[in-house]
Amino acid sequence: MSLPKKVKIVEVGPRDGLQNEKETISAEVKIELVNRLSAAGFPNIEAASFVSPKWVPQMATGSEVMQGITRKPGVVYSALVPNMKGFEAALACGVDEVVIFGAASEAFSQKNINCSIAESIERFREVAQAAKQHGKRLRAAVSCAFACPYQGEVPLSAVADVVRRLRDLGCDEIDIADTIGVATANQVRPVMETAIREFHIEGLSGHFHDTYGQALANIYASLEVGISIYHSSVAGLGGCPYAKGATGNVATEDVLYMMKGLGIETGVDLDAVSDAGQFISRHLGRKSVSRVGNALAAKRQQAA
Numbered sequence: 001m002s003l004p005k006k007v008k009i010v011e012v013g014p015r016d017g018l019q020n021e022k023e024t025i026s027a028e029v030k031i032e033l034v035n036r037l038s039a040a041g042f043p044n045i046e047a048a049s050f051v052s053p054k055w056v057p058q059m060a061t062g063s064e065v066m067q068g069i070t071r072k073p074g075v076v077y078s079a080l081v082p083n084m085k086g087f088e089a090a091l092a093c094g095v096d097e098v099v100i101f102g103a104a105s106e107a108f109s110q111k112n113i114n115c116s117i118a119e120s121i122e123r124f125r126e127v128a129q130a131a132k133q134h135g136k137r138l139r140a141a142v143s144c145a146f147a148c149p150y151q152g153e154v155p156l157s158a159v160a161d162v163v164r165r166l167r168d169l170g171c172d173e174i175d176i177a178d179t180i181g182v183a184t185a186n187q188v189r190p191v192m193e194t195a196i197r198e199f200h201i202e203g204l205s206g207h208f209h210d211t212y213g214q215a216l217a218n219i220y221a222s223l224e225v226g227i228s229i230y231h232s233s234v235a236g237l238g239g240c241p242y243a244k245g246a247t248g249n250v251a252t253e254d255v256l257y258m259m260k261g262l263g264i265e266t267g268v269d270l271d272a273v274s275d276a277g278q279f280i281s282r283h284l285g286r287k288s289v290s291r292v293g294n295a296l297a298a299k300r301q302q303a304a
């Protein structure tokens with residue numbers, strides 16, 4: 001199969017990227033980050049998370065962030081929502097797309113959202129109905145589609161099962177996530193093909209963490225099976241609080257550079273993303289982990 005000519009990049013840095021930071025990051029900084037990212041041309045930005053602040057304190061400012069950003073017409077601003085309490089909060093501040101988040105691993109489901117997979121689907125059913133009623137887009141994440149930090153191997157049948165159940169809730173998009181960044185390219189085809197059998201390919205996305213440095217290879221392998229939506233995080237920020245040791249998502253700058261080299265259209269301005277990456281890295285007091293972002297910054301410094 002030839003590679004897609006165009007892909008959608010969903011920028012998840014403001015949510016997935018920042019949720020694990022120990023030091024509190026002010027709403028102002030998050031707002032500036034989201035604004036810089038929308039100016040860079042992303043069609044979809046995961047801007048917040050409406051979860052329990054006891055579980056993920058860094059995301060407690062979700063409403064402030066959503067209310068403070070400059071909404072760019074056409075951009076879909078998404079937020080994670082585990083239950084109706086989260087949905088009501090997301091609705092009140094004008095989130096465009098709610099993201100329910102389940103797992104293909106029972107153990108991870110328990111650690112992350114404190115319930116079994118079957119219980120999570122029942123909670124999500126209510127959220128899904130409310131989302132449809134209010135005209136909101138509905139996306140679902142499938143964590144641990146490749147491996148689980150608690151139970152290890154995750155069978156393909158578990159991926160198929162949860163994708164099917166989420167499809168039946170009426171999801172517009174379903175994210176196939178390598179939560180701990182351990183997958184290699186050979187694993188991608190069977191997992192993605194399993195998901196494709198259960199859900200329309202145009203709505204499936206690849207959400208790869210880069211713990212073992214395999215994310216770009218895994219994205220390439222996903223392109224080869226026709227997946228055309230990818231999640232990434234500016235400056236490679238991130239890590240899941242309930243997946244210890246896992247590093248951030250693949251860096252957006254690296255993904256954009258690869259897509260450009262492959263002649264695949266994203267509509268996103270790499271230089272502007274690179275600037276946003278340097279902005280947030282400066283704020284966090286550490287170097288970006290994006291190889292491309294750092295190379296571009298060094299090149300510009302040399303030229304100045």
Ligand SMILES: CC(C)(COP(=O)([O-])OP(=O)([O-])OC[C@H]1O[C@@H](n2cnc3c(N)ncnc32)[C@H](O)[C@@H]1OP(=O)([O-])[O-])[C@@H](O)C(=O)NCCC(=O)NCCSC(=O)C[C@@](C)(O)CC(=O)[O-]
Binds near residue numbers: 019052085141180209
């Ligand atoms: C799902 C719960 C809430 C269950 O947590 P629980 O303790 O079972 O919930 P509960 O209903 O018993 O409520 C406990 C307390 O939380 C409050 N609460 C309840 N819900 C909310 C809410 N929505 N917003 C704000 N507060 C809430 C509720 O009001 C109560 O407050 P208290 O009475 O004790 O003061 C909890 O487990 C939770 O918040 N988990 C979130 C974990 C999380 O955010 N993980 C990271 C995101 S997932 C991820 O990163 C993976 C992904 C998506 O990127 C893909 C991948 O890479 O795999």
